[in-house]
Amino acid sequence: MNSDALISCTRSLSQSLKASINDVSGFSKTLKNPWLWQTTPYINGKFLQHTPDHSFDVHNPSTGAVIASCPRQGAADVHAAAAISAEAWKSWKATTAKQRAAILNKLFALVEENKEDLARILTLECGKPLAEARGEIGYANSFFSLYAEEATRVHGEILQPHVAGRRMMTIKQPVGPAALITPWNFPSAMITRKMAPALAAGCTVVIKPAELTPLSALALCALAHEAGVPAGVVNCLTVGREEVSEVGRALCHSPDLRKLSFTGSTAVGKWLYRECSETVKRISLELGGNAPYIVFDDADIKVAVQGLLNSKFRNTGQTCISSNRIFVQDGIYDQFAAALAEKVRAIRVGDGFDARNGAGPLINAAGLAKVTAHVNDCISKGATALVGGQPIADLNACGGTFFQPTVLTNVTPTMQPYKEETFGPVAALFRFKTEEEVIALANDTPFGLAAYACTSNLSRAFRVSEALESGMVGVNEGLISADIIPFGGVKQSGLGREGGAWGIEEYLSLKYVCFGNV
Numbered sequence: 278m279n280s281d282a283l284i285s286c287t288r289s290l291s292q293s294l295k296a297s298i299n300d301v302s303g304f305s306k307t308l309k310n311p312w313l314w315q316t317t318p319y320i321n322g323k324f325l326q327h328t329p330d331h332s333f334d335v336h337n338p339s340t341g342a343v344i345a346s347c348p349r350q351g352a353a354d355v356h357a358a359a360a361i362s363a364e365a366w367k368s369w370k371a372t373t374a375k376q377r378a379a380i381l382n383k384l385f386a387l388v389e390e391n392k393e394d395l396a397r398i399l400t401l402e403c404g405k406p407l408a409e410a411r412g413e414i415g416y417a418n419s420f421f422s423l424y425a426e427e428a429t430r431v432h433g434e435i436l437q438p439h440v441a442g443r444r445m446m447t448i449k450q451p452v453g454p455a456a457l458i459t460p461w462n463f464p465s466a467m468i469t470r471k472m473a474p475a476l477a478a479g480c481t482v483v484i485k486p487a488e489l490t491p492l493s494a495l496a497l498c499a500l501a502h503e504a505g506v507p508a509g510v511v512n513c514l515t516v517g518r519e520e521v522s523e524v525g526r527a528l529c530h531s532p533d534l535r536k537l538s539f540t541g542s543t544a545v546g547k548w549l550y551r552e553c554s555e556t557v558k559r560i561s562l563e564l565g566g567n568a569p570y571i572v573f574d575d576a577d578i579k580v581a582v583q584g585l586l587n588s589k590f591r592n593t594g595q596t597c598i599s600s601n602r603i604f605v606q607d608g609i610y611d612q613f614a615a616a617l618a619e620k621v622r623a624i625r626v627g628d629g630f631d632a633r634n635g636a637g638p639l640i641n642a643a644g645l646a647k648v649t650a651h652v653n654d655c656i657s658k659g660a661t662a663l664v665g666g667q668p669i670a671d672l673n674a675c676g677g678t679f680f681q682p683t684v685l686t687n688v689t690p691t692m693q694p695y696k697e698e699t700f701g702p703v704a705a706l707f708r709f710k711t712e713e714e715v716i717a718l719a720n721d722t723p724f725g726l727a728a729y730a731c732t733s734n735l736s737r738a739f740r741v742s743e744a745l746e747s748g749m750v751g752v753n754e755g756l757i758s759a760d761i762i763p764f765g766g767v768k769q770s771g772l773g774r775e776g777g778a779w780g781i782e783e784y785l786s787l788k789y790v791c792f793g794n795v
């Protein structure tokens with residue numbers, strides 16, 4: 278261990294001996310608005326009392342240090358929260374769209390006012406560099422302003438009657454209380470992308486954030502509270518890993534909850550889909566991907582390298598739309614690999630609070646083990662690490678989970694990244710010869726979330742973006758997310774779309790009304 282690492286280990290240990298259970302590191306004292314530091318469930322307009330004897334720890338992935346401890350909730354708590362959200366729905370659905378829009382706009386203003394604190398909480402529990410965390414908060418908040426507008430644009434239709442004396446129409450109504458299960462890789466944005474359209478449509482919500490990152494979720498609840506969201510309209514559970522399947526089952530089986538929206542792994546998504554059949558719930562699933570990133574011989578190398586850096590190395594490669602299989606055409610392969618390697622070598626890795634660092638840790642030891650296994654599998658079967666290829670021993674000495682940004686060449690379909698998302702900072706470069714061959718390779722996966730292609734040939738850009746089996750395609754662009762787009766996948770990457778006008782439809786039911794004998 279180097280001396281910097283030793284000092285930082287000692288510091289986090291002495292801090293943890295001093296501080297209290299709900300702020301082990303004393304971090305709340307560094308916030309401008311300490312009200313945002315919440316560690317207990319938010320139910321019916323209140324943060325509950327702490328129950329220290331039955332709690333789970335939240336860690337800083339850069340140091341492994343415990344930063345807070347949250348109550349472990351279970352199935353009984355789900356039933357209570359669901360009943361509360363059903364009761365609150367009675368009055369929330371009767372509000373006007375303008376009233377709901379006013380609250381969402383207030384929430385937008387509060388997030389804007391508190392964005393630095395929110396970003397710092399996010400970096401603390403998720404590890405991403407502060408600049409990226411600030412970007413996430415801006416993206417998260419864009420959903421509040423977008424859906425404040427979309428709330429007022431929910432329209433029905435008047436139909437042409439097929440029988441004289443009839444009048445026929447459609448209206449759109451809120452689905453009802455919704456369960457929102459969210460992952461750790463975007464602890465704020467994955468909540469607002471669901472919560473904002475739900476509230477705009479007139480639904481109430483029960484949020485189940487990831488056990489690794491509950492603090493950003495609770496900070497958003499603190500602001501929802503301040504914005505005047507009525508009691509019971511937004512509820513947030515805190516659930517440890519051990520209770521997660523009991524809680525998941527209770528959310529799926531609850532008759533009070535009419536909708537479930539999930540972002541996370543495919544295995545859990547499939548299980549929730551099955552469990553939701555019990556109550557025939559409306560369901561939206563945003564699951565894993567295995568995104569192809571295709572670089573044709575005619576690509577602009579600078580554009581292709583920059584696009585890949587954005588799509589592969591953002592959030593240390595831990596996004597469901599991260600490029601996973603990078604297919605590079607024969608004629609440009611070596612030149613592209615060298616240009617990419619040069620940029621990747623320059624990425625500085627370390628604690629997200631140090632502004633010099635362009636990449637943070639992986640979320641936990643399991644994430645680190647998976648990335649290490651993928652790289653070792655590739656190397657053992659003949660791939661070459663042009664850059665990186667190892668965990669970072671120095672940074673990991675006191676509990677961090679860092680991996681070197683890596684570029685692998687000579688990767689083939691027999692190696693792990695071909696079949697499975699690596700979810701880490703590893704660019705695995707496959708070689709191909711023809712357009713036909715690469716489309717077949719790109720589509721040779723049960724997943725279909727995002728796909729990317731780099732070419733300067735317009736006809737090819739159209740052909741390829743239409744042929745790729747995915748919900749989203751970036752052409753000469755690696756950063757494709759925005760509040761206004763329909764985010765979602767095909768095949769086993771999920772159901773439904775989040776964002777834009779499509780996002781609110783997921784929380785609305787269509788009703789047909791027939792007036793006879795007019």
Ligand code: ADP
Nearest residue numbers: 459460485486487488521522525540541542545
């Ligand atoms: P990852 O492996 O990336 O953590 P998961 O799919 O396990 O992805 O996690 C995404 C979210 O799903 C988290 O909030 C997690 O707690 C939750 N989750 C995991 N298993 C279940 C389950 N059986 N029921 C409900 N939620 C679950």
